[in-house]
Amino acid sequence: MVTGAKHRRAYDLVEEMCYLYVRVMKAKDLPGKDVSGSFGPCVEVKLGNYKDTTRHLAKKSNPEWNQVFAFGSDRIQSSVLEITAKDTNCTTDDFMGRVIFNTKEVPKRVPQDSPSALQWYGLEDRKGERVEGELMLAVWMGTQADEAFPEAWDSDWAGVSGNDVLSSLRSKVYHSPKILYLRVNVIEALDLQPSDNGRLPELFVKAILGNQVLKTRTVSRTMSPIWNEDLVFVAAEPLEEPLILRVEDRLSPNKDELLGRCVIPVQDVHMRLDHKPVDTRWYNLEKQEGEQKKETKFSSRICMRICLEGGYHVLDDSTHYMSDLRPAAEQLWKPSIGVLELGILYARGLMPMKAKDGRGTTDAYCVAKYGHKWVRTRTIIDSFTPRWNEQYTWEVYDPCTVVTIGVFDNCHLHGGDDKYGRATDSRIGKVRIRISTLETGRVYKHEYPLMALHPSGLTKMGEIHLAVRFTCSSLLNMMLMYSHPLLPKMHYLRPFTVSQFDYLRYHAAQVVFMRLSGAEPPLKKEVVEYMLETGSHMWSMRRINTNFSRLWGNLHELFDFIKWFDQICNWEKPVTTVFVHIFFIILVMHPELILPAFLLYLFFIMLRYRIGRPGHPPELDNHILHEDPDVLDEEFDTFPTSRPSGIVRMRYDRLRNTAGEIQNMVGNWAIHGERLQSLLNWRDPRATSLFAIFCLSAAIILHITPFRVVALLAGFYMLRHPMFHDKLPSFSVLLNFFGRLPSRTDFLL
Incomplete structure (x- = not known):
């Protein structure tokens, strides 16, 4: 763990800012001045034109504030720090006494040192004479690394009123609660007793944990249903909310009858750290109507496995920007x-x-x-x-x-x-x-x-x-x-x-x-x-277009390689093509060099990117696709929509158009996969016969011909000069053959 002292010593990433700190702890023996008997002491801290006031404590002659005030070094425009005790309920003069410090004599405090000692200071009147009452104060010069900084009232907030508002202006450290998954495996129930024995029941289990409600599927035609379903909830420590199980019979679409319920304290549930099965347990079901339990002749029961899952990581932020990957159980x-x-x-x-x-x-x-x-x-x-x-x-x-x-x-x-x-x-x-x-x-x-x-x-x-x-x-x-x-x-x-x-x-x-x-x-x-990023799952046409742009951007280098290889095959760069021929012959004659050459090529690419690597972490890409105003208005629309029906109809039609394009793209990939399958399953007997003859002939030729000769012939064929393109058969014969193969689109509506 990183200790507080170590943290303060390492406080070197930011510019040091000097502050004058004043801690007003408490007072004693303050005189009450109001003839009505009301008394509301407070302390005002004033430095030049800047001043702050503690909260008012009514009817206390020995009040305790424990408040810290901080004045930035650029705010120190006076050599006099005046700390005044006042009575806010006094109808005439609210002055009770003051303590004056010379800011040039205020001690400096190194952040890692122990806190400055609090001292009692006697109050003086405006003439400098001693009066009744004392204040416990601490005054020192420090930086933002001081442990008092997070709780200090900044002098910049002097014009802001209200302690609740001032509290929200200070720095603060928060910790998310410990969250676990609660798994409820609903297995079966026995001896359920619906009120109407003349009908076949439709039984289901409703599980409730706080504001989370989950249901099992409905099982019909039995009084002892079997579900064997998992219901998973989110539970947070302290585990105060109970788990409520209700077995209900669906009488109509909007009416359910309670057949039994049980309440299970979550804090008594066993925590599982691995995937080992949890022991089953039978729970008695109690039928309630209103607030009174109804006695039943037979006790209905439900069998379940319940456990807290400590081996999962409970994800609360976006899956793309996860800040923690640890399991919920600290033991792991x-x-x-x-x-x-x-x-x-x-x-x-x-x-x-x-x-x-x-x-x-x-x-x-x-x-x-x-x-x-x-x-x-x-x-x-x-x-x-x-x-x-x-x-x-x-x-x-x-x-x-x-x-x-x-x-x-x-x-x-x-x-x-x-x-x-x-x-x-x-x-x-x-x-x-x-x-x-x-x-x-x-x-x-x-x-x-x-x-x-x-x-x-x-x-x-x-x-x-x-x-x-x-x-x-x-x-x-x-x-x-x-x-x-x-x-x-x-x-x-x-x-x-x-x-x-x-x-x-x-x-x-x-x-x-x-x-x-x-x-x-x-x-x-x-x-x-x-x-x-709670709204990242919502529909956005802008995100769809951006994701497509990202996808094509990932394939950009592949397309560049295909374009470069096409230029080599067409002899648009004769010198490079000759070099490729030589390199190809070396790899064919020494195939053991193929993998090392490929890895060496990747190594040099990484060196190239390393030289041009930016000197700071990546920042937000500003080159986001600029959409028309209606697309952005749709993204900022509420859920459910708050726009007029005409706009919603137009957006729905646009969504159908986009979904149709995605549907066609997925269908085309499915067609290619089905055509590959049709090569073997004799959907087209002539095409499969040709492919079988080709496989048999290729196997015989490759068996009697050295592999290096086959590789050289195939490579030289692909790299042939354009003057031979019209005299030799086109390589697109294979693509033509593949395009004629059948798919399952004939059986779709």
Whole structure:
């Protein structure tokens, strides 16, 4: 583990920022001044034109605040630091006493040293004479590496009111809850007693865990049904919500009868770490009507296997940008392979996100997510070039993971309410960095563009400057990770279906939403959704076109090789063609050189790419296909749609057209596969006869002819001069023969 002292010593990726810290701990023996008996002491910390105030504590002569205030070095415009005790309920003079410090005499404190000692300071009146009451204070000079920095009230927030709002402006570290899969294998039930014995029942089991509801298939014509189905839920610690099983009889499409239920505490369920089978257990079913249990003559029972799956990794973020691959059970975790350090330096050129006093403004903060740890920087108020200079550390367990950094506008302060009066933090942009693209021990400092997609198109919202360093603790363990499966073994021994995987990821993300939004201060739901890419599964014509462009881009080098080889065969470059002939003859005469030559060729290609390798991790590709406004409007549409029926009909027709193109492409690949099968299954007896004669003749010729001679003849035939193309049979005979083979399209409607 990385200790706090080690972390502070390694706080070197960001620019050091000097702060004057004031910790107001508590007071004693404060005089009450209000004749009405009310008393509300607070402390005001003032440095020049900047001042902050502690919260008010009513009717306490010995109040305790324990609040820290931080004044940036650029804010120190006075040599006098004045700390004043006040009575907020006093109707005349609220002054109770003060303590004055000379900022030039404030002691400096090295971050790794022990905290400055708190001391009692006697209060003085405006004339400097001693009065009743004392304050316990600590004043020191420090940096953003100080452990008091995350909890300090920044002097930039002086104009912001409300402790809840101020709390949401500070930096904060969050941790995702521990999430596990709960597997319920519903096997069978016995002695079920429906109310109507004259009809054949339609029985199913409904399982409920919190807001998750799953059902088995319906089994008919029996009082002792057998399902043998797996129902998988997402459960989060602490496992307080019980699992409720209900056996029901479907009387009509909208009416079900409860035949029995049982409640199982999830915290008592056994955790399984591997794929070994779990013991079955019979549970008694109790029939309830309203709130009163109805006595039954016979007890119905249900047989199930229930376990918590500790061998799976519970995925909450996108499968393309996974930040953690460890199984849920800590007993299966392996030692970390290194440490990731992220320095969030500054942003520049940010766009105005809201209006304040008739002008645009932005209150920016950053959120970084890697593994179970989330961090949020402090909010820089009213600045298009915010400087955070905060550094955070994560342990790395797998290099093939991604750290995500998002920039948001804090809309809790002013001008951020929507038409319903709710404040939602606006997205400014996002950066992803894959750990495997980082060299060990190297510091990467780079400005990344912040891009946001709006209905009007792709917009650059500014730039963010980050510093990243990955330090490897064991090079051997990291290299061995590349030979291990990406996910834990249980994902391959007992894999989930695609629909199950999407369902479980959705509910895992919902658990993270609820836990982080319930933290203090909360991390808003729209922030978590943006960081977890919860909407990546939704339909998008833009993504379809982009994915097709990516696919053709991957085949670009293959097409370039085919084009180059066609030029060689047509003797468009005679010198290169002669060289290819010589190289081909050498490989045929010495076939043992083919594989080494190919690997050497790949080696030189890698050297070529290494020379031109960029000096920073890849950034967002700005060359995204620019779509027309309707395509972007469709992507930003709600689900279900909120657009008029005419627009929806037009989009549906466009979707059918796109799906038809995909359908035809898949059908063409199926035709090619069926034609290959028809060569052997005598669907076309004449074609199969010709192919059989060809196979037999080729086998005899290849047996009596040396392989090198066959290879040379085939190669020289392909590389023949264009003057021989019209005199010799065309090589397209094979393609013509293949195109005439039958497929199964004749049997399709």
